[in-house]
Amino acid sequence: DAGVIQSPRHEVTEMGQEVTLRCKPISGHDYLFWYRQTMMRGLELLIYFNNNVPIDDSGMPEDRFSAKMPNASFSTLKIQPSEPRDSAVYFCASSLRLGTYEQYFGPGTRLTVT
């Protein structure tokens, strides 16, 4: 398996623009996670899905952020409108099961909002 795939790897956009980040989890994994990593706040869980259904979105910072998982092999994280404070590295991860199972991370998308 190719592992978790994320695109784009880098995104530079202007404040106010819409940004869409994409993720393809490992085939057969039931859980998909979106994280954000910054120097100030570390690694934060934004939202996670189980079998394409959002389970916990309490980490989503604002209504400007939304995530979808239309099928088992694809998820998007959208920011509209983007702001400079959204600049961060966004990771997608997937896991086979709950609890004691490891999470497999993608390479991340480095987002810069100017």
Added chain:
Amino acid sequence: SQQGEEDPQALSIQEGENATMNCSYKTSINNLQWYRQNSGRGLVHLILIRSNEREKHSGRLRVTLDTSKKSSSLLITASRAADTASYFCATGDGSGNTGKLIFGQGTTLQVKP
């Protein structure tokens, strides 16, 4: 909110030396995991220790868990330059019923050749 707190924040050692990193957490856990992150990359799972285990080994890695003190340590023996990375502990919730892992701020390890 952060559950795990790593100590030290940064560590610099010579190749061949051992590196020890510590993690403290606040609430009850089902398991504790350690991940490595190389610069510009995603996190990679290293080892998992369950709440009923006290010690676990994997190659040059040794993890201990003390649930009474709510702490864990990661020991890397005979370090190599390739071990240079950030190391994070992550805790799963006590019930094990959620998929959530809470990550600490990480320890940045530099191994000098």
